[in-house]
Amino acid sequence: MIYFERKKGSLRAASRAYLFGRSLKTVVTDSGSPTFDDTYEVSPYALAAMEELNHILSITRPSLSTLKQMMMHELDKLATLTGGSDAAAAKLERLREHVGKLA
Secondary structure, eight states: OEEOOOOTTOOSOSEEOOOOOOEEEEEEEETTTTEEEEEEEOOHHHHHHHHHHHHHHHHHSOOHHHHHHHHHHHHHHHHHHSTTOHHHHHHHHHHHHHHHHOO
């Protein structure tokens, strides 16, 4: 199941399900006797789709360290914009501490 982030009021679907069949493969279970066992393998189309989705998500989602750097940079910008207000500086410092604690 794939979930999409849609704007409120959008007429498009919020999720979509894809079904991929599994291929049946008969293998010999014991080399000394003629006993066989049925196994099911994951569809190569499903594997390719998961690989493509992982690639797309890695492009669109920055790493946590990158997010932390971006947030610290934005907090520095806010500090320069607020001037020297003591209350604003204290709140920005608390935010910096919270961002620094992110795992």
